[in-house]
Amino acid sequence: MEASGPARHAASPPVSGAANERLRYIIDSVVAFVGALTPDGILTDANALALQSANLSRDDVIGKPFWDTHWWSHDPAVQDRLRRAIATAAGGEFVGYETEIRVAGDARRIIYFQITPHFGPDGAVDELILSGVDITDSKLAEESARAARDTFEALVTNSPFGIYVVDADFRLSLIAKGARKAFENVAQPIGRDFDEVLRILWPEPFVSEALGRFRHTLATGEAYHSPRTVETRHDIGALESYDWKIERITLPDGRFGVVCYFYDLSEREHYEAALRQSEARFRATFENAAVGIAHTARDGRWLRVNHKLCEIVGYSAEEIEHLTFPDITYSQDIEISQQHLARLASGEIDDFQLEKRYVRKDGSLVWVKKTVGAVRADDGGLDYFIAVIEDISAQKEAQARQTLLVNELNHRVKNTLATIQAMASHTLRHADDPQKFRDAFSGRLRAIASAHDSIFQSGQGSADLAVLIASQLGVFGADDTGRVSISGDRVILGANRAHALGLIVHELSTNAAKYGALSDSSGRIDITLKETPDGNIVFDWRESGGPPVKPPARVGFGSRLIKNTVENMMQGKAQLEYKPEGLRLSLTFAKGERG
Numbered sequence: 313m314e315a316s317g318p319a320r321h322a323a324s325p326p327v328s329g330a331a332n333e334r335l336r337y338i339i340d341s342v343v344a345f346v347g348a349l350t351p352d353g354i355l356t357d358a359n360a361l362a363l364q365s366a367n368l369s370r371d372d373v374i375g376k377p378f379w380d381t382h383w384w385s386h387d388p389a390v391q392d393r394l395r396r397a398i399a400t401a402a403g404g405e406f407v408g409y410e411t412e413i414r415v416a417g418d419a420r421r422i423i424y425f426q427i428t429p430h431f432g433p434d435g436a437v438d439e440l441i442l443s444g445v446d447i448t449d450s451k452l453a454e455e456s457a458r459a460a461r462d463t464f465e466a467l468v469t470n471s472p473f474g475i476y477v478v479d480a481d482f483r484l485s486l487i488a489k490g491a492r493k494a495f496e497n498v499a500q501p502i503g504r505d506f507d508e509v510l511r512i513l514w515p516e517p518f519v520s521e522a523l524g525r526f527r528h529t530l531a532t533g534e535a536y537h538s539p540r541t542v543e544t545r546h547d548i549g550a551l552e553s554y555d556w557k558i559e560r561i562t563l564p565d566g567r568f569g570v571v572c573y574f575y576d577l578s579e580r581e582h583y584e585a586a587l588r589q590s591e592a593r594f595r596a597t598f599e600n601a602a603v604g605i606a607h608t609a610r611d612g613r614w615l616r617v618n619h620k621l622c623e624i625v626g627y628s629a630e631e632i633e634h635l636t637f638p639d640i641t642y643s644q645d646i647e648i649s650q651q652h653l654a655r656l657a658s659g660e661i662d663d664f665q666l667e668k669r670y671v672r673k674d675g676s677l678v679w680v681k682k683t684v685g686a687v688r689a690d691d692g693g694l695d696y697f698i699a700v701i702e703d704i705s706a707q708k709e710a711q712a713r714q715t716l717l718v719n720e721l722n723h724r725v726k727n728t729l730a731t732i733q734a735m736a737s738h739t740l741r742h743a744d745d746p747q748k749f750r751d752a753f754s755g756r757l758r759a760i761a762s763a764h765d766s767i768f769q770s771g772q773g774s775a776d777l778a779v780l781i782a783s784q785l786g787v788f789g790a791d792d793t794g795r796v797s798i799s800g801d802r803v804i805l806g807a808n809r810a811h812a813l814g815l816i817v818h819e820l821s822t823n824a825a826k827y828g829a830l831s832d833s834s835g836r837i838d839i840t841l842k843e844t845p846d847g848n849i850v851f852d853w854r855e856s857g858g859p860p861v862k863p864p865a866r867v868g869f870g871s872r873l874i875k876n877t878v879e880n881m882m883q884g885k886a887q888l889e890y891k892p893e894g895l896r897l898s899l900t901f902a903k904g905e906r907g
Contacts, residue, residue: 345423345444351402351437353378353395362444367416378442383413386420401427401440410447422448461564474556474574478506478526480567491574497547515546526558530570533560540577553577604680604701607687610657610694612636624680624703626673642669642677649682656686657694667704679708713881719873775810777803777841777849784817785837788825795830800841803849805903812881813851813899819870820853820897828895829858835894847903848884855894863890 345365347358355378363370366382373381378398379391390412397407408426415421423444432438468475468486475488476495484506487495495501498512506526511519518541525536537557544551556574563569598605604621608614614633622629625640638646645668652664663685669677684699778798785796805813821830829835835858842850855861864871871888874897878886884901 344446345425345442347442349378349398349427349440349442351440353398353402353440355381356439358442365415365421383415386414386418387412397425397427398440401429402437404429404431404437413444421446422451457564464564468571474572474576476572477561477563478530478570478572479563480530480565480569482506482527482530484509485563485569494574494576511546513545513547514543518543519546526570526572529558529560530568533568535559551578604699604703606699606701608637608697608699610696612638615696621701624672624678624701625670631673640670640672642671645669653684653697656684656697659692662686678703679705709880774804774806777805777810777813777851780805780810780814781817781839784814784821788821788830795836797836797838798841799839801843803841803843803903805849809882809901809903812877815877816874816899819873820895823870823895824855824858827859828861829855832858834858843903849899849901849903851897851899851901853895853897855896858894860892861890861895862892 345359345362347362348356350356355373355376358370358373362368362383363373368382378384379394384391384394393409393411397409401407406426406428408424410422411425412420412422413425424447425444426442428441428443429437430439430441465486468477468488471488472490473488474491474494475486476484476491477486479485482505484495484501484504487501494513495509498504498509501509507523510523513519514522528534529536535558539555540553541556542551542553553576554574555577556572558570558572560568561571598616598618601618601620604624605618606614606621607616613636617629617632619629622632625632627635627640632640637649641649648666649668652661652666655661656664663683665681665683667679667681669679672678681702681704682699684697686697687695689695781798782796824830824835824837829837836856838852838854838856840850840852840854842852844850874888875886878884878899878901882899882901884899887898889896
């Protein structure tokens with residue numbers, strides 16, 4: 313704040329010594345900064361209060377440029393402003409403004425500082441009169457009041473709750489963030505007459521009753537509380553419900569006002585309805601999910617399970633909720649499951665996934681992939697585990713079948729060389745000239761390729777078992793010598809069964825070509841096919857006339873392949889006999905494909 317003007321102090325007549333002493337006494341007693349300057353800014357006088365405030369003597373300051381004295385030299389900006397003010401006053405104008413000075417102990421005070429020009433007999437400025445009043449305390453009080461007002465307004469306006477304030481003039485003065493929605497249809501509500509605002513929002517007779525409540529509270533200080541008010545809004549025509557309370561408070565300006573706290577019950581009821589819908593959706597998702605979902609306690613108890621999990625393990629929900637997860641976990645998988653759960657419960661990990669086996673109610677095993685997370689309480693402690701459980705038995709079976717086929721492929725690569733060697737030898741024995749050998753040998757090579765494709769490309773549709781067997785044996789030239797007999801029922805197999813049996817026949821044919829009935833010119837093979845009334849297929853393979861047979865010293869890959877294929881892929885059983893006159897194999901398996 314700064315003031316200037318043409319205030320003039322004319323020259324005064326001389327005063328006597330006694331009067332001068334009295335004037336000095338009066339000036340020194342004034343509770344203000346009083347002094348005098350020459351027009352060019354040299355300090356010529358200062359009262360006692362000004363000197364005492366900075367622990368100065370007259371010799372410290374008299375005769376010096378005023379802006380270089382202790383009061384002003386702490387800040388170049390303050391000094392520069394003082395120089396400009398002195399220049400203005402020297403030009404004949406009054407100057408007044410608020411500024412900061414330095415006092416004793418390097419402390420700062422705020423004063424309202426004035427410079428008044430004094431004019432001599434000739435009308436020129438001959439002296440500048442200084443005065444300053446300490447306004448530090450009033451400024452601090454003003455700032456404190458402003459801070460209190462700002463704090464109060466910030467607390468109210470930033471509150472997420474329903475709060476608004478009506479001032480002593482019955483005007484809407486503050487609206488909290490959480491209350492703005494209630495006033496969104498009122499244009500510029502802050503500062504408007506509260507009577508006018510409320511009549512925009514609510515109809516009669518409720519609005520007059522509410523306004524009366526506010527005026528009564530403002531006048532008497534008596535609070536009012538309505539735990540449930542249900543009314544139709546005047547502005548939007550919607551039925552709403554509120555819990556509201558009003559109290560009289562003292563506002564930062566020192567006058568009374570009314571604060572209203574309200575809670576929108578209709579909004580809560582909307583949220584509760586939405587929550588019920590959300591819970592219903594969760595239940596529907598939980599119960600109808602295509603994977604098993606379960607909540608389990610820290611001690612392993614099943615707290616809640618869905619229909620799919622019951623289907624996977626074969627128990628009803630009532631039965632499984634009386635068990636713990638170790639009760640239905642395969643014994644070899646319990647320890648690793650418990651280790652993972654302990655790490656999850658301690659917070660070491662956020663979740664985990666593992667493959668394990670459950671023991672179904674009927675005693676059979678089922679492979680599952682289990683993903684487990686933790687639901688925690690507000691304090692971070694474990695509340696319960698949530699698990700998603702997927703039946704992967706079919707995948708495991710497919711993996712086992714794939715592993716078997718890969719191993720068979722590796723084994724077949726080795727056998728292929730022996731097969732080609734045997735085929736070449738057999739073809740050479742029956743060829744009269746190189747051309748016939750080349751034609752027969754090339755044809756049988758093509759047969760090997762065709763048989764290889766028929767084994768590894770299961771495709772769709774079905775296959776005639778006798779034709780499949782003949783195509784496999786044809787690779788070894790046994791189909792045109794009368795050394796192979798295929799008799800019995802005509803059996804049609806689906807692609808998977810035909811593929812599996814093709815593996816077995818190829819293995820038997822290769823073995824016969826290397827060691828058995830097809831390894832010389834005198835052996836033969838008799839194959840019988842039979843379909844039983846109960847839907848089973850009986851396959852008999854009998855070799856004779858070849859080299860004498862001895863049981864092997866160890867079980868080779870071929871024998872394991874036959875056993876695993878029959879048991880795992882064909883739901884059947886195999887009986888293999890190494891009789892001296894020739895190998896015999898009897899297979900019994902279900903005709904239908906496994907689902």
